Amino acid sequence: MNATVEQLAPVAAQATDNQWVVAALYQFREVSDPADLQQRLLDLVKTINLCGTLIVAGEGINGTVAGDQQAIDTIHQFLIDEGFTAMEYKESFSHDKPFRKMKIKLKKEIVTLGVEVKPRDLVGHYLNPEEWNELIAQDDVILIDTRNDYEYKAGTFKGAIDPKTETFREFPDYVRQQLADKKDKKVAMFCTGGIRCEKSTSLLLQEGFKEVYHLKGGILKYLEETPPEKSLWEGECFVFDGRTAVTHGVQEGIHEKCHACGWPVTPEEQALPSYEHGVSCIHCIDKTTEKQKQGFRMRQAQIVAAKRKRL
Structure with missing residues (x-):
């Protein structure tokens, strides 16, 4: 396999x-x-x-x-x-x-970390949303967003660190390079639904960290259960489906996904000259060639045509 x-x-x-x-x-x-x-x-x-x-x-x-x-x-x-x-x-x-x-x-893994860990045997302390709020409000807690850079961009918890990873496979290197001297600190981690934190907390414990916590059920559970007035979440939560992002109550948000690079784009960013639906946005306008953009335009035209056909 x-x-x-x-x-x-x-x-x-x-x-x-x-x-x-x-x-x-x-x-x-x-x-x-x-x-x-x-x-x-x-x-x-x-x-x-x-x-x-x-x-x-x-x-x-x-x-x-x-x-x-x-x-x-x-x-x-x-x-x-x-x-x-x-x-x-x-x-x-x-x-x-x-x-x-x-x-x-x-697949070999249900979420790809690339490092062997034992999430069924060695895992951090689970916290419900109320316990989570109490923990991350403490000054001595290192709060880490284990998701990818484009997910962090759409929204995150107040004060959370962005590891600037493009894939979850990069997270072990981040831990060893940036957190190696913090093994005696309290570390709190979160992700969309909880699965990445099952592995990331297991990894940290395996690396010798003493106190590791994670949000049970992830951001989605937090947004489902936490009223906006009690929430420490800022922005929207990126999701890997056609909704792009959700907010409190797990309601669809205002972000749209750039189909050229996958990054979430706000309405304000969609109003910029760099944005062309299905072709480019502020995050990728300078990263693709004109030939690639022409290919994206053809793809977008095919998507529009297919939708009209279904109607």
């Missing part, structure tokens, strides 16, 4: 009631035959109204899927019956179809 194996399953055109239920889920649990689980998931999703991505590995399952409530309930129950009875599981909603296809991927 050295290379990624990805398979697609057909998906229905739209969810019922014109609203998509979005379920984010993961669990670290030993899977004895990941390829077999992948195939049975493929067989299941062929029969229900679902889109999104699920990653299967020997260490568990991870992903975000969307569909009508019946489809979401069906796959949720399937995974419970498979023994995933302690999933971190959250539902939210999208007015538009948030994924183009349904993918079931077979």
Whole structure:
């Protein structure tokens, strides 16, 4: 299982009631035959109204899927019956179809850190949103956003450190280069849904850190449960689906994704001359050639044409 194996399953055109239920889920649990689980998931999703991505590995399952409530309930129950009875599981909603296809991927890790850790055996202290607020308000706590640079840009917790990583695989190097002299400090970490922190806290403990904490259920759970007036969150939370970002109450935010570079773009940034929908934004205008931009324009025209055809 050295290379990624990805398979697609057909998906229905739209969810019922014109609203998509979005379920984010993961669990670290030993899977004895990941390829077999992948195939049975493929067989299941062929029969229900679902889109999104699920990653299967020997260490568990991870992903975000969307569909009508019946489809979401069906796959949720399937995974419970498979023994995933302690999933971190959250539902939210999208007015538009948030994924183009349904993918079931077979990988070595359900979230790629690139360093062997044991999140089932060695993990930091879980904190609920109220406990989290109390901890990160303390002056002696190092608060680290374990997500990528473009996610940090959309929003983060007040006072959080940006490791400036482009992928999660870069996080171990950040820890060893920037935190090596802070092993006796309190370290609090967070990510979108909690899965990256399962591995990052395990990594820090493995590296000899003494007090490591993380936000249970991640930012999504925090935004779901924390009233805006009590929140220490600033901005929006980037999500890996068509909504781009969500805010308190896990409601869709104002950011749009630049389809050329993937960075979240605010309405103000969309008004800049550098922004061309599907082609460029302030973050990538100088990083692509004119030939590449022409290719993006052709792709965008095809997307618009396809949407008109469906209407």
